[in-house]
Amino acid sequence: MDSEKLERIRGGAGFIAALDQSGGSTPQALRLYGISEDSYSSPAEMFDLVHRMRARIITSPAFDGERILGSILFEDTMDREIDGRPTGEYLWEVKGIVPFLKIDKGLAAQTHGAQVMKPIPELDALLTRAVGRRMFGTKMRSVIKAPGGGLDAVVAQQFTIARQILRFGLVPIVEPEVDIHSPDKAGAENQLRTAIREELDGLGEDQPVILKLTLPERDDHYREFVDHPRVVRVLALSGGYSRAEANTRLARNPGMIASFSRALTEGLTAGQSDAEFDAALDGAIASIVAASRT
Template sequence: MKHGSDSARVDDMFTRVRSGAGFIAALDQSGGSTPQALRLYGISEDSYSSPAEMFDLVHRMRTRVITSPAFNGDRILGSILFEDTMDREIDGRQTGEYLWEVKGIVPFLKIDKGLAAQAHGAQVMKPIPELDALLIRAVSRHMFGTKMRSVITMPGPGLDAVVAQQFAIARQVLRFGLVPIVEPEVDIHSPDKAGAEDQLRTAIREELDGLGEDQPVILKLTLPERDDHYREFVDHPRVVRVLALSGGYSRADANTRLARNHGMIASFSRALTEGLAADQTDAQFTAALDAAIASIVAASRT
């Protein structure tokens, strides 16, 4: 995957994501999920009075995470960013540039605009207007890849619609030299989670087998009910890496489940920032983040 004169940098990123040790940190809460992320961090909704103030606060939180000595490329392969974060700076550098040049962490951009209403047991993504323009900007901001999330609650035609949409947009992303993270999340509270995962594995396999040699993707999947359920994708020639999302499991539960799924590595969000608080001293914050990262790395080694 190459971006013209940046080809050496992109090749280095590709090698790191494919074969490096560690996990992918998801710092991509968007407008809808940011209030909850701030609330868990100890910042209540009466602390801000506009979306602009809210995004300033969450960028301050993310900056504290990213600049922490605990957050480094020795243990973290990549980080998924919200569009607002991509467009901001950390210590005078664009966020993506800071991540790669200072921390050795590969930057990804969340590109979806949220979920459509549930239909047939699943939620496809809402339309993504002007996606080509966003992808061009992502390349200019030194992003390596993208991420997009759908949600599956039950087996059925809705699941197939989710997978078809995910891979259609993945092909669009690939045309810009970016590597897409395909994320068809299975709701951990699904009344037939194992059945949905059986259907999902078949649907993903069919899509992967239809990709060309120059169309690599990353899969981000809910930790499955059956251990090693997605093991075949770890060695698939079109798959760069298989990531696990925590999906609402506690960090302890997510880590336990992840350790039983060989070849998968974490891409946690809430499970990563669990236990971090705005009123912690820098030493307390670093210690809490370091412990979280160490536990997720250990679970990702299997």
């Protein structure tokens, strides 16, 4: 575990950028960026286009290590280069930004009000590659729609895999997302807090994790995790909220910092000039940093 990167994430000011749209969400990300599905005819062309979009974001002067603590990458992005360097190396050596890898393979069908992750085949091999590609940590996402047994299954799976990740010297981002449209979002968040607390209390001193959670209905709902000795940082996901709404909610939760995806790239388009693109990205980053500073 890289102590320099660990202390940067633990104590640095700023937020973590989520640039990890995978195969299923990439078409939507490209559409929002102004590239329609008839612009490419194969998955390879689609991933080429999204890598160009990500490279444009990462190489922008607005995307700087003074405000961006880390960046979460899709596996395809990790395996590519930016300006002749592997993406993880470029992020850390050029920008001073800590790289993470999204490792999940999507969601299973909903059961008992939640979606656990699909199996992750050959995870040990992927984690070995992540270490070789200079990733500091990983991220994996599940989705909770309602309180109940499915929620407990999500948390149990997340922490079981987190322990596997920790054995490779990587720091896992645990992301049990509560759907912002849940009919009982507050109830799910109450149950989730209890379930996470029990898992955290079972971790050893050498098993740090990062939590990535939906912005809660009750302000400061996750304060105890901000102060928990096993938690490096508590991140907030935007979850479909607009940037303005996500920032407003985040500012009401001291100690949480952003890890936004759609809310970060909102307003960026392929047709913008470099000056327009950089200005739009700079404005987005500045607003998210301000909300993360509380």
